[in-house]
Amino acid sequence: EAGVAQSPRYKIIEKRQSVAFWCNPISGHATLYWYQQILGQGPKLLIQFQNNGVVDDSQLPKDRFSAERLKGVDSTLKIQPAKLEDSAVYLCASSPPRAGGKNEQYFGPGTRLTVT
Amino acid sequence: QQQVKQSPQSLIVQKGGISIINCAYENTAFDYFPWYQQFPGKGPALLIAIRPDVSEKKEGRFTISFNKSAKQFSLHIMDSQPGDSATYFCAAMSRGGGTGFQKLVFGTGTRLLVSP
Numbered sequence: 550e551a552g553v554a555q556s557p558r559y560k561i562i563e564k565r566q567s568v569a570f571w572c573n574p575i576s577g578h579a580t581l582y583w584y585q586q587i588l589g590q591g592p593k594l595l596i597q598f599q600n601n602g603v604v605d606d607s608q609l610p611k612d613r614f615s616a617e618r619l620k621g622v623d624s625t626l627k628i629q630p631a632k633l634e635d636s637a638v639y640l641c642a643s644s645p646p647r648a649g650g651k652n653e654q655y656f657g658p659g660t661r662l663t664v665t
Numbered sequence: 666q667q668q669v670k671q672s673p674q675s676l677i678v679q680k681g682g683i684s685i686i687n688c689a690y691e692n693t694a695f696d697y698f699p700w701y702q703q704f705p706g707k708g709p710a711l712l713i714a715i716r717p718d719v720s721e722k723k724e725g726r727f728t729i730s731f732n733k734s735a736k737q738f739s740l741h742i743m744d745s746q747p748g749d750s751a752t753y754f755c756a757a758m759s760r761g762g763g764t765g766f767q768k769l770v771f772g773t774g775t776r777l778l779v780s781p
Binding site: 553582589590591592593594597605640642652653654655656657658659 | 669699708711714754767770773774
């Protein structure tokens with residue numbers, strides 16, 4: 550099966566500019582996640598969707614970050630305006646409906662954002 | 666406390682040796698402990714996972730040892746190979762708040778280098 554797709558793979562912007570990332574999860578996966586991975590750290594969950602509804606956005610900096618998942622499939626994550634500390638890899642992941650106790654999340658390759 | 670502590674930060678092992686990475690947690694609500702492997706430019710991929718009702722799980726050359734009373738778990742890579750060179754993340758998952766949805770918390774990562 551096709552994996553989680555993300556675009557673009559790399560993005561360089563100046564501070565105070567805006568940027569958007571796109572994610573297409575694995576077909577049939579109801580749950581979609583956006584993570585921020587700063588260099589040298591583990592991924593940190595920003596937002597979690599179940600179908601097109603938000604179930605956890607407690608760590609999303611809502612003054613500058615926004616995300617949506619229209620029609621419960623693709624998702625976009627936007628940063629406006631960007632700050633230097635937003636430089637990171639933004640990972641999208643998806644997981645199937647939980648069956649038999651399986652909890653696996655499948656990650657995309659990420660978008661590396663550099664804010665100058 | 667939603668935190669997972671991981672050590673060492675980096676590790677160099679000779680080919681054929683044993684690689685050991687340790688993690689500790691505080692939150693007793695965690696009920697699923699996966700390990701992820703990440704190669705440069707790729708997203709994390711699930712390697713092996715364990716639930717707290719067992720003390721050890723083995724899959725090929727990879728073994729998780731779990732100590733529930735000490736709230737610690739570790740990854741052992743037997744007969745380490747150069748192809749195992751990657752960053753390894755431990756993680757822990759619990760049901761998030763009142764929603765019942767799982768939330769994955771990652772450790773800070775261990776960069777493993779297996780020398781030929």
